[in-house]
Amino acid sequence: MGKSSKDKRDIYYRRAKEEGWRARSAFKLLQLNEEFQIFKGVKRVVDLCAAPGSWSQVLSRELFQNQKQEDAKIVAVDLQPMTPIDGVTCIQADITHPKTLHKILDTFGGEPADFVCSDGAPDVTGLHDLDEYIQAQLILSALQLTTCILKPGGTFVAKIFRGRDIDLLYSQLSYLFERVVCAKPRSSRGTSLEAFIVCLGYKPSKNWEPKLELNKSTEEFFEGAGIGKSDNLEHLDFPVDEGRTIGTFLATGDLNDVDSDATYRPGKERELVPVQMPTAPPYKKALEMKRRGDLVRR
């Protein structure tokens, strides 16, 4: 899923170096914020799967330097060790383990978080279904924590790979958030299936209380959460009626922004001017409505 071979010649890679980000991923979060203003009103953040830490850097710079919130709190978690970042509490742990989630909750001391993000990606095996399953487990683990710690109205962002069951996940998340969008920042390569699921306006399930128990799997955790997961254990029937929804897709970041798929030749830019001025793209209206959050759900 992730490819690194092109990194060296990638312009975002160079820009990250110049601007002091630990990874080019920083631009993905920045471009998501440009579109969704996810940093607005945010004080307490959990950054899951955070190493080497460029998202934490972005968050630290935003909350402490730009917004001057001295009491802001950022907790970063990863399997890998992380070089310390100002104002960021680092935890080295596996996010799929309930113990880790307990530890994060403890760090927040009962206070809710305003924003939970996860940029996690497992080492891929090459067996697509297994890789997709493990990726889904990472997202569900992040969502588990989210349901336990995110304040109502808060935001959840997670990396996804747009594989065969992405419509299932989209459907499940739509039960818990006001708005769910599948966003692809311009800095994420077009050749990769990577995208980000941006979930805005957390609305906790009314009839279900999330309870983290050490001996529950993610699947058991979400039992009764009413997010459309099929309950098929009675006769172990193959679920045919699972909720699937095609997500709304948004390419974020300016189109004139650097294209991560292109090979750059500095100084050789040229703009070919069209004879005829273009009309608005067909999706424009729907998109604008969506940006305003006007689109009503069926």
Next chain:
Amino acid sequence: MSIPPQNTISSVEEQLLKPLSHYGPVTSLKVFQNYVLAGYGPILKVFEVVNNETQLISSQQLFKRNKIHHICISQSGDKVCISGSRSFRVLSLVDTLNNTPSLEEKAINEWITCCEFLDDNTLLILNSHNTVYTVDVSSKASQFILSDKVHCNEKSILYSGSIRLLDDGRVLIAAGTVMNGVIIWDYLTKRIIYNFTEHEGSIFGVQIDSTGKFMISCSDDRSVKLYDLQNGKILANGWGHGSRIWNLRFFKDQSNGLRIMSTGEDCTIRLWRYEPGHDLIQVELLENAHLGKHIWSGDIDDEHLKLFVSGGADGKVRVHDLIGRNNVQEFSLETISAKIGKEFHTKENIKQYSELPHLNLLIIITSHGSIIQYNQLSNEFTLLELTPEESAKFYDFSIMKSLCEINVILIACRNGDILQLRFEGNATQPQRSWIEESQLGNSKLTNLLVASSNSSHYSLTDCPNTKVPFILRKYSDSGVETSFLQQPQQTSFTTTDMTIDSTNSWLILGSRYVSLAIYDISNESDQVTIFKKLSQGDTITSVSIVRSQKNLLTVLLTVRDGVYLYVNISKIDGEFQYEIIHENKLSRGFIEGGFVQNNQLILYGFKSSYFYLWNESKQIEIYNEICGGAHRQWEFFRQDFNSKFIYINKSTLCIKTFNARFVKDFGVINPGTHGREIRSVCISPEAKNGSRLILTASEDTTVKLGKLHSNGSVESYWSLNHHVSGMQTIKFFNQTYAASSAANEEFFIWKFSELDAIPIVIEYSRLKPSADIPDLRIMDFDAFEYENGFIITTVYSDSTIKVWYFDISEKRFFLIIEDRYTTCCILNVNFLFLNNRVLLQIGATDGHLSIWDITNKVATGGEVKSLDEMIIKQQLHQNGIKAILPVKQAGSYEIITGGDDNALILSTLAFDQEKLKLEVKSFIEKAASSTITSISSSGDAKFLVTSVDQIVRCWSYKNYELSCESARYTTIADTGCSDSVIDDGQVILAIGGAGLSTWKLA
């Protein structure tokens, strides 16, 4: 709580889209009784093995979407359970064999790691959170009951696991976790017995042996570890795999010793031996057992069938003989000396040897002229009687050749004299006769070549003096006929191999620098014809006949540094002519020889320190033998499917015998495709005898040429290794020419022809990169026929657009247009023809469709021009336009585009007076739940779309309104490309990704 809107286009009128064939990763294998069961994605295939022959007896898609990752069979042998992802299905073995699966697909709520039957009515399912579900599967009506959920209080995520029922009634669970090593626990007591943490990283395979005494595991860290389950100690490590290991099996050798089989990402199969106190000893390494990357699955049967099977990402299933392996006999000179009762000289060593397979004899000559006969049936060595004077003639120099068909051995000495030995069935001593050479004068013999054609047998004597002719001798029962052939008048014509074609009486000699000499031996006065440097490369190591017709001979040439060629030779107006009709390069070391057998090309040679025998057509290594590096002394002999590789290692004679047990297709019981993701696929425009050519380009930079038959099966013929960079696109220009593009500015034109119904191909021409260190990707191209060639456009990752004229007879590219779009990457390009104009249309990562009029710039050469202002620039998609299908109508085009943004758009393009207009007619924002990757035509106002959500959809647009007619799940993950053809109104679609599948649209 409101229910989110449903995806209504994930399954629509599925019966309209009928899958025909599927080639993809083999996800599980099981050998049971006389059967090999293969989990082929969601399809279960069963092969029967009878008398060393294998046959596919059933093939059924048993899961709707999920892949079969595990197969188990109950102890009674009555029931089979297949499982994978969340799905499982219980079948009776009889029904499975008869292709009449009972009961239906079931599922749990989590990923299934593995299953095992406790008894015929109880199934244990280990899920990925280390919990075992006990399921009552006795119901005939699929009313299964989950009777228990058992766990050991440690619920980490599992990548692998296995369940072992022991004779004492215990049930052990081996759980391979993501982070926490291997956990062994008892299903009945729910207690953890051991937690082994010696591995680093995730555990991908774990097995407990049938006695419950041993456990093996493998992981990210590339080691195999063997544990003693009685005391919890690690016994041994096995190091050798070059990357991750996926699969392990225990087995026993003939003396009951503990052995292990492992397969992995590095595409190797390794057999290991355990000896107490040592690390695991690798007893055999099968390299390149499959193509590309990953051998996902394997199983072994050491008791009944005595074979092992492997299944790769390349979709192949192979059976390998377990017992007849590593058949190497070794004889030192001392051993031989003792057997024949003759003392050898202290400096005496083995010089040459040759085989007479009909008599099972191996004839050996030493540096001191001792000739020994080894009868390989009776295992007897005999010294041949030679006078001391005779022996002296071979002192330090001899060349031995065999004429197998007539059981004759020829041994030449320095002065050109040849000792002829004729062997009879049961006589211990051959008839001897000397052929004295009077022609060489002061020159020395440097080479003796032999060739047989029909019932004629020849030798040719070569000496370095070009004034001395080649001496050709024909051997028959009545004696030897001698004739002379003028040598090529050049200093460097060193002969390396000879073949004689009886149809035309042509004699062909191979030499260095890929040069050939041809003689018409029916005509004594005929002069030699020389063809120099037929291709790049060094020495021709073998010349053999592929096809012989009156005045048309096709020969196979192998060139040491890896090239092989099929060359047509004919005589026109008394002059020999040649044409290379097929050419490819092996990416695996040196080629020493090759031959065509059963229409399959077999090559052999050396790679680093081993000898290999390679089936180029099937892309499999038949065997290899580690024989040491430099100064090799070796011979290769073959008889039907069996062969011998005989070499000297440290002055010991080593005879590797390979007797093929599974003769048909060398044990490939299921054909496959590339071993890596297919990035582009195309089908030839015309059909011949119901078949078309199909080309696929894969991530591993290989291009495959095959035939797509009318029933949807794909027969692969060649894997072309010319590209070295990431493949982008492959397309046919017409039935004869195709092109392919890749990173590093690679752009090749291919030319196709046929040899006895086998498609063959040459790289016809390649575009020279514009930069010394090319780093641009040629993303796409298009072409149309023009004058004596094609007008071709290529588009690049840095926004460059180029248009060329390609002259076919000159094989030259002339750049006619060069310009740039913006700075973004261009994804696709098409030529459109409207109102007698030639338009160039591109789609790019910025979601825009742009069109230029290039009518006045199309030419066969001249100055390089720029593009004018674009006449259309219209944003259609939010970001990358991944697929475009232009459909030509009278006076207009319908342009269908699919985006990374999941959207599908139908537009029309036409001239309104003099102004070109692009009009969006229909827009489906959510046409897929993931990136749309390809659009293929399917006739009247219909087209087929693939997307990474693994759904194939057929859309129609009557009255310019897009609507989804049919949608069906495809088993091909990473669905990335497609092409379609319409034959008699029948639409056939080929889809590429992690595998290849073909479909029929009803």
